Amino acid sequence: MEPFNPPDLPFGENADFHEIFSALYPRLVSYARRYGATYPEDIAQEAFVILMQRETPVEHPTAYLYGTVRTLSLTERRPLKNQSISLEAVMEQGKGPDADDELLSQEVRERMKTLSPTFRETLWLFVVEDLSIRQIADILDIPEATVKTRIHRAKAHLRNQLNSSGSSGGLHVLA
Template identity: 30%
Template sequence: MDAVVKKIIIEVKKGDQQAFSELVEIYKDKVYQVAYRMLGNAHEAQDVAQEAFLRAYTNLETYDINRKFSTWLFRIATNLAIDRIRKKKPDFHLEDQVAGTEDLNYYSQIATDEALPEDQVVKFEMQEWVQNEIMMLPPKYRSAIILKYMEDLSLKEISEILNLPVATVKTRIHRGREALRKRLRDS
């Protein structure tokens, strides 16, 4: 795969703009998944994925052909997602009162967690719950947890994507895991 990708990148650098669409085709799903897992919103994830490919195209001259392209591309997507998270402000809080009601807050609007007979539904709900709890982690821990456990990347790859030393990545994964464990236990 890496040899094919290198060949495509060389073609793009020579001016073959059409060759870049091959790179998009190869990586579009993975880039979208990284963005979606960090943002939890399909529309925003699509925006971030498109922006990541646009930035990759315009900055391709700075890409080191001897490094893994996917790592470079995931770094761009992760940084864009983190920037978007930092700029976002919550629209409401669960403790806020629902407009037009007396003493009714958004917590009361959340469905119960009663177990359903279908195992698949329960599994899906569990995954969604864990994903929601991951979304509540600070971005620096969230990105490390997602890249490690959901994208199954190595510490070295995560280190390159986040542009951090491996030791810092290990610390963020550990602290993120601890924060997630506490969130899951307390909710």
């Protein structure tokens, strides 16, 4: 198999598709679940298929994959658009420990519920998914300056809430 080495993925020159798939697939499934996808595993797989079938190279493959998962998840949910997605479903409570739980304290996750959906999604992509400003801008199809503003305002909102409650749980995440 020919090496699959997108420029924005942290893999060596000889990384192949299977290695990249194994590393990103769980995160893409989790991201699809955030949108309430009925079949998040299928959506994550379909995103990889779409990327591999492109005739022209993608400048930021990771951002492209997240954007594709987002679009597919929203398209799947379109008939259900008037129903809201609970943050509990997003956080996958009861699924056992995962990277998301290690990054955000319980209180910060609770406080994230108070953020607007746009701020919450932007902050999630930045803090939990560890994506760059550029990648987030590509995924959400907004200017980089807007991403920076959303992240700044979301962090400030959470900091104010945590400070007013006298808690410091998770403030290191918001630095």
